[in-house]
Amino acid sequence: MNAPLKSILEFKNVTMSFGGLKAVSDLSFAVGEKELVALIGPNGAGKTTVFNVMTGIYRPQSGNINFRNKSVLGLKAHQISGLGLGRTFQNIRLFKNLTVMQNVLIGAQPHFKYGFWEPLVLSSRFLETEANAKKYALELLGHFDLKQKQDELASSLPYGEQRKLEMVRSLIGMPRLICLDEPAAGMNHKETEDLMNLILKIKKDFDQAVFLIEHDMKLVMGISERIVVLDHGCCIEEGSPEKVRGSKAVIEAYLGADGGSL
């Protein structure tokens, strides 16, 4: 295994079961600083569960998860987020009745340091902080071609733009690792290609690690530095895109599951 030299995220023998079902089973892997790693596997392999245990939504029954050399077990989801772990959701979880701008600003938690009364008395610190946050939000929205939509309701955006908005909302908090759960789901060919370039741009501009769950093999093979393959909650292969593409275990898992092609 070519594990990264300095890892930002480490899973050590993590098991997460729901009743009798082991969604993640004795799983160990690592994501390096500034690395772009993809997590793939057939439907129901346990990929989303991996995200959910590391972001504090579920607590695994055994094993350990370290993020930036700190165990996240027992921490609340917002505390883990505060350590610099950002994510998006497979079934989009935007604040639907709020505007695009409000959505992004809620993601900017670490930027706001003013006191309770300051919004009422319009203190200069409050006004400046808000103005700067909005400016930064607009800049980010601009990267994702969403600038014009800042005042629209999140629910009114088309599907692809909702996915992008979720990414902006997470990015504005300046996470050290961003986890994207099937960002290309429901996107057409052209949109997927644009997304691929965006993810590469994010990684470069924000100098951060990316952990990506994705079904679109062209996207995964095109941008990943390393791939972890999951089946029935276990890691069945790990390595470079070339290695994974040629792996017998991977082909079997996919053919056995849904006849998918690599």
Added chain:
Amino acid sequence: MPKKFKLFFNSNYFPLVVLVFIGALGWGASFALDSFVQLLLVYLVINMILASSLNLINGITGQFSLGHAGFMAIGAYSSAFLSLWLNRHFGLGENAPSLIFIVLALAAGASAGLAGYLVGLPSLRLKGDYLAVVTLGFSEIIRVVIINTNEIGGPRGFGGFLAPQSFLFSFTHALFWLVFCYFLIQRLLKSNLGRSFLSVREDEIAAESLGVDTTKTKVRAFVISSFFAGVAGSLFAHFVAYLTPQTFSFAKTVDIIIMVVLGGMGSLEGCLIAAVIVTLLPEALRPLQDLTGVDLRMLIYSLMLILVMILRPQGIYGILQSFKKRPGAK
């Protein structure tokens, strides 16, 4: 300065117009001396405070509290009791300085806020409808405790505490708290805390994943909300100068919830107007009730709520919005 003015009101002067209008009515009524109109006006302002503050927790933060009357009762009784105590020790009598009522309102708000913290902390940690159950139980307990406490009159009621002599003061004092409550919430909505309230209502899991401490956020909303319910209780107590436990029954909470739902959950403007309707409707219906001998109030409320739910689920706020969004009118 004009720029800050615009910023403060968020370029929406409707609430300002409503408040100035009510203020003008009240100051006018202080000369007209019709005590019934005066009573209604103070009730209206108190109801507006209750509706705006309940809206913070039920509409804006998306939790469901059924205990607002309980927090109002805590404010009312603690304020009345404290004034009695102050009177006994300092002999303020009839000519109690007006400032004392502001201090009493603050103290009432603080005690209701503390109660809100103690009730909210355990119940808001849990997901689901625990808050509704706990707050409903809480407000009933408060009522039962009052009924069984002789020092504050028990079931007979509680009187003989300090009351301001001038209507003008009572009204202005209440209006001051309404303005404070309304604009505090309105300004908070444009800040990180306010957006966090909204994010909790919209999607707690997403909010947590972005670093929002949802439990803390909910407790904060709940404490602010209870604080103003306590203030409203204090205003009510010293204005009517006599308290009975029945005033703070579940029916009071229902009244306030009707204002919030009718106004459009989460809309501050809407619930101001709904407060007008809910305060004045029983009076408007009184002739009809005298004629027919039945209490039509609840019937009309239910009918109104059903119609609003079917025709305009966003309540009065939705109606206001549809005026704003008419083609041609920006």
